[in-house]
Amino acid sequence: SSDQFLEMVHPEDRSRMREARDLMNQNLAPRAKDEYRLYKPDGTMIWMENHRIRGTLRDYLFIGISQDVTARKQAEERIRMLLHELAHRVKNQFSVVIKIASETRQQTATAEEFDRLFQSRMQSMARSHDLLVKGGGNAVDLRSLLFSQIESFGIADRVESIGRAATVSANATQYLAMAFHELATNAIKHGAFAADGGKVLVTWRLLGLADSGGSFELVWEE
Numbered sequence: 001s002s003d004q005f006l007e008m009v010h011p012e013d014r015s016r017m018r019e020a021r022d023l024m025n026q027n028l029a030p031r032a033k034d035e036y037r038l039y040k041p042d043g044t045m046i047w048m049e050n051h052r053i054r055g056t057l058r059d060y061l062f063i064g065i066s067q068d069v070t071a072r073k074q075a076e077e078r079i080r081m082l083l084h085e086l087a088h089r090v091k092n093q094f095s096v097v098i099k100i101a102s103e104t105r106q107q108t109a110t111a112e113e114f115d116r117l118f119q120s121r122m123q124s125m126a127r128s129h130d131l132l133v134k135g136g137g138n139a140v141d142l143r144s145l146l147f148s149q150i151e152s153f154g155i156a157d158r159v160e161s162i163g164r165a166a167t168v169s170a171n172a173t174q175y176l177a178m179a180f181h182e183l184a185t186n187a188i189k190h191g192a193f194a195a196d197g198g199k200v201l202v203t204w205r206l207l208g209l210a211d212s213g214g215s216f217e218l219v220w221e222e
Helices: 002-008 011-025 070-107 111-134 142-153 170-190
Strands: 033-039 045-054 062-068 139-141 159-162 167-169 200-207 215-221
Touching (some): 002 011, 011 045, 045 070, 070 111, 070 170, 111 139, 111 142, 139 170, 142 159, 142 167, 142 170, 167 170
Parallel strands (some): 159 200
Antiparallel strands (some): 045 062, 200 215
């Protein structure tokens, strides 16, 4: 019955569905489409979509199709969450770019030098972003992150890494990527990579449990 049906409808959607039923009882056309939440007998909530048209044989008859659209609504919610996260990350990236531009300006004396160094740092960010995209946007393998920055200098064969497999968050990825990039740049100019046969050893370990305030230690040794 109508009462039994309305009891199954989510309380926030019930008045809208009651209105549609009342209109049909008065031989008046309701909205052509409605979306509403419905509780199944086992207590599970699903999303339903109703499509209605007036029948052609009798004016007082209405033809309706009810469709379970729960999967679609869940996909729409995931998209909304992803867009919100994307907006947050883009805003954060803008802040990082502004900071990098400011620091690069302070470290360079000419426009040509600024252009070269700034582009190099932007390319570093791009490489870390590519890894994030490949990893689903949430985390990146630490070793892959390290070598994504090293390989661009053509010195990957002079770097050894020791540490358990570990992943870093999206936020930490961009900062670690910049750190690796700056360390490699400095090593090329003044450190191990400036000399024939010079090598770098990168090690990391977790001190204590991460969920109880443990810390992460990474050592770059030339």
